[in-house]
Amino acid sequence: METSPSSDRMSELKAFDETKAGVKGLVDSGITTIPRIFIQDQHTKHKFDDKPICRDPKINIPIIDFEGIHRDASLRSQAVDQIRSACEKWGFFQAINHGIPTSVLDQAIDGIRRFFEKDVEVKKKYFSRDYSKKIRYCSNIYLFSAPILYWKDTLSFDLGRDFSSPEELPEACRDIMITYSNQMWKTGEILCELLSEALGLSPNYLKDIGCVEEMTIANNYYPECPQPELTIGVTTHSDPGFVTVLIQDRIGGLQVFCEDQWFDITPVPGALVVNLGYMMQLITNDKFKSAYHRVLSKKEGSRISIGSFFMNNSCSRRYGPIKDLISAENPPLYPEITLKDIYNNQSSTEGLSALEKLKLPRRCA
Numbered sequence: 001m002e003t004s005p006s007s008d009r010m011s012e013l014k015a016f017d018e019t020k021a022g023v024k025g026l027v028d029s030g031i032t033t034i035p036r037i038f039i040q041d042q043h044t045k046h047k048f049d050d051k052p053i054c055r056d057p058k059i060n061i062p063i064i065d066f067e068g069i070h071r072d073a074s075l076r077s078q079a080v081d082q083i084r085s086a087c088e089k090w091g092f093f094q095a096i097n098h099g100i101p102t103s104v105l106d107q108a109i110d111g112i113r114r115f116f117e118k119d120v121e122v123k124k125k126y127f128s129r130d131y132s133k134k135i136r137y138c139s140n141i142y143l144f145s146a147p148i149l150y151w152k153d154t155l156s157f158d159l160g161r162d163f164s165s166p167e168e169l170p171e172a173c174r175d176i177m178i179t180y181s182n183q184m185w186k187t188g189e190i191l192c193e194l195l196s197e198a199l200g201l202s203p204n205y206l207k208d209i210g211c212v213e214e215m216t217i218a219n220n221y222y223p224e225c226p227q228p229e230l231t232i233g234v235t236t237h238s239d240p241g242f243v244t245v246l247i248q249d250r251i252g253g254l255q256v257f258c259e260d261q262w263f264d265i266t267p268v269p270g271a272l273v274v275n276l277g278y279m280m281q282l283i284t285n286d287k288f289k290s291a292y293h294r295v296l297s298k299k300e301g302s303r304i305s306i307g308s309f310f311m312n313n314s315c316s317r318r319y320g321p322i323k324d325l326i327s328a329e330n331p332p333l334y335p336e337i338t339l340k341d342i343y344n345n346q347s348s349t350e351g352l353s354a355l356e357k358l359k360l361p362r363r364c365a
Contacts, residue, residue: 012037013144020127021120022139022153024302027223037149038231044148046236048292053255053262060266061256062086067097069194076197084198087276091291092256094271099190100183102270105247108180109304111173115155116221116304118172126155126170134158135168151231151297155219161185173219181217184245184308188212191243191274192310199284201324209319210312211242211280222253222295222303233295233303238353239277240342241311246273251303257292265293278342278355279311282334285321290355313339333359 012035019025026035064082068075086093115123126137139153140146157169159181166178192206199205206212222233233253248254254265254273265273281290295303312319320336337358345354 009037010144016139017143019120020124022123022137022221023151024116024153024221024223025120027225032226034151034225034227034231038151040148040230040232040235044235046292048236048257048262049294051257051261053264059263061090061263062093063268063271064093064095065097066095066099066190076194080194080197083194087195087198087288089289090256090258091281091289092265092273092275092293094265094268094273095191096268096271098187098272100187100272104176104179104183105270107176108173108306109247109249111176112155112219112221112306113302113304114172115170115219116153116302118170122170122172134163135170148232148235150234151225151228152220152222152233152295154221157181157217157219159215159217177217180306181215181308184215184217185212187245187272188215188243188308188310191245195243195280195288199287199322199325201322205322206242209283210314210317212310213312213314214310216309216311218307218309220303220305220307222251222297222305224300224302225297226299228297228299231297233297236292236294238290238292239275239309240279240339240354241277241309242280242283243310244275244277244307245310246275246305246307247271248273248305249303251298251301253296253298253303254305255294255296257294262294277309277311278353279319279339281355282337282358283319283322285325285330285333287325292353311339335360 016037062082064079066079069079083093123137126135128136129138129141130136135157137155140149157177166174169177189207189212192211193203196203196205225231248267250267252264252267255262256265276288276290278290280288318336318338321332321334326332341358342354345357
């Protein structure tokens with residue numbers, strides 16, 4: 001009796017999942033060809049995936065210097081102007097001299113690498129796809145439902161401001177990630193101040209409406225891939241929340257989509273990569289952009305990135321375009337929604353973004 005392709009795929013997914021070794025386990029086993037469950041085809045590609053990649057090394061997302069923003073009004077104003085321009089065009093920028101010591105960033109990267117390079121038996125203790133758990137390790141959170149599998153493994157932390165159980169964190173990265181998360185909470189608030197000012201609002205506006213209410217830290221390990229042209233580290237997507245702050249090692253692979261082409265986000269030592277999520281584009285009524293981005297797989301070198309996602313997961317908190325940013329000439333483009341509405345509309349087979357599907361119909365003049 002022949003088995004169907006769908007049952008074959010499910011069997012392969014279950015076999016992969018049961019190892020609890022992730023993509024790194026595949027690489028460690030010495031594979032020279034990737035399993036077919038990781039192969040992208042034309043049916044699973046995003047409509048922008050085959051767009052050209054800009055190879056001009058002189059063009060990159062803006063690098064904005066935060067030096068002096070807390071003591072010099074003119075330097076702060078200059079940074080705010082640059083942030084406004086970057087958010088309107090790119091939805092991305094890199095921040096330097098942001099206040100977090102480079103040593104802390106490097107130690108965080110090293111700590112996460114130590115965890116992923118531990119024996120499988122050590123990592124299995126944290127293996128879970130249960131979102132209710134504050135600490136979880138797995139490969140592909142939506143393994144059994146997603147049309148595309150990513151060539152990466154992830155260790156996620158939901159560390160609230162009042163997190164008081166450091167012993168729950170993996171020993172390999174425990175101390176540094178507590179330090180790092182404390183620094184990220186402060187950075188998230190500073191970014192929201194600057195973004196508020198870039199919108200012409202009071203500095204505390206975005207914080208007061210809950211844009212830095214919660215933070216999830218996703219620590220990603222992208223193993224070297226024997227056939228990088230056949231798979232993807234992370235497919236084309238936009239983040240669901242308000243703001244994401246990311247650090248990356250020097251391997252590279254992160255790209256942003258802008259003006260109908262892809263651009264490499266070249267790693268800058270000590271820099272934070274900042275990008276806006278769907279909810280920020282929504283509340284700014286499209287003044288600021290939530291850009292598509294992706295991560296390419298690499299044949300040589302295992303990439304580490306640490307992304308801090310600021311959001312408000314409250315099921316009852318509804319967000320719509322900020323009233324101070326709308327007018328008769330600039331009417332609201334979106335209804336009031338919750339973050340859950342974004343999640344429910346994020347997956348799309350027709351290539352539409354979650355925001356495009358939630359947009360209000362245009363009014364006739």
